[in-house]
Amino acid sequence: MNPIPIQLQDASRSFRGVPVIKNLTLNVQAGSIYGFLGRNAAGKTTALRMLAGLIRPDSGTARILDIDPFSMGAAEREWLGYLPERLAIPPRSKVRAVLNLGRDLYPTWDASLAESLVGKYGLSVEKRFSTLSQGSQRILGFIMAIAPRPKVLLLDEPAANLDVIARREVLDDILTLIRDCGCTVLMSTHILGDVERVADQVGILANGALRVSEPLDTLKDSIRQVRFFGFSGALPTAGIPQSFRTVRGKDEIVMTLRTNSGVTPESLAARWSCRQETRILGLEDIFVELSSN
């Protein structure tokens, strides 16, 4: 049986007594690109660090390809590519030396892929790490993560500090990796347009727990913002379906809710004898609606 490649099971983690991740269960299926969303300090980086084997959960488990990432051997490490939030590369190392280190560490290192990426992104191999622009530092970290052709890729804000063109190219490189070697990707980002373009699954993390975790298509197909108006009598107070956000006005109700075959804007309007107008939401609006408390 193929294990779920990326898995957190009921994981919790606190720092100095402050809980950051609370009973988080997260599964990323093989071949998926999972867009991991959340506001700053929602706990995305902590979750990724647990999966990368840098910190242990206080309780619960982290698994990469069914192995505890904290106790991975060198051979298993090759399967896991990780771009951390902050790169731990000595500032005085030259780009060439960093790439050579990757080649020596990983038997699966694809030198021709690394070279072609260095060329494509215009990195100068003789430059020292500290003299690279923030974006180029990010690119070098990205190359280090994907050149070993990993089976699992964890990316913590891959697009941070990149210009639009470089960002598109990074996304294309991720897609190419998926097409060529069936890699599974978990990617945290604030750039929702990137997620909409490439991710098939999304999760929204708020206060250390997932608000939603599902296919992006399902999310876009089912979340609707509906304005109910033209009530013949008083606004209803009972029988209101659960919603992510409800704003009650004097003679209208605006709610963001999950529609399904049983709950439709039309059926609610019929029940309340009012009228309704429905708006479909892009991911940015969905994110705002679902992240607010």
Next chain:
Amino acid sequence: MFLLNPSSGVPLYVQLHQQIRQRILTGQLTQGTQLPSVRDLSAELHVNPLTVAKVYQILERDGLVETRRGIGTYVSGQSPTLKMDARRAQLDPALEQLASEAIHLGIGEAEVQALLAEKFRKLKPQD
């Protein structure tokens, strides 16, 4: 070439499906035409291959394309009834919006039909 807008609330697979279906139904893609492979089309559109694979599955289920294993995906020859059903399906969202808008505005069915007939005359004066 297909034009997708990822930040729209309409899922990418829906956008791509509508465009390919439209092209098949309007004869821009004719019977026997080979569609690009999932791999090539996803690379060209910079989208997840799963998105393209999903669209091809839906088109195949609806009988608009057929997949010859190991060779490729081709626009199929459709029976006239299937083609009519698919055309009606393409028109359905617009009709639904028209009807719901008219109900909101309190414009009756007969008046909408009259207005629609007028539009037809304007856009297609021959008939």
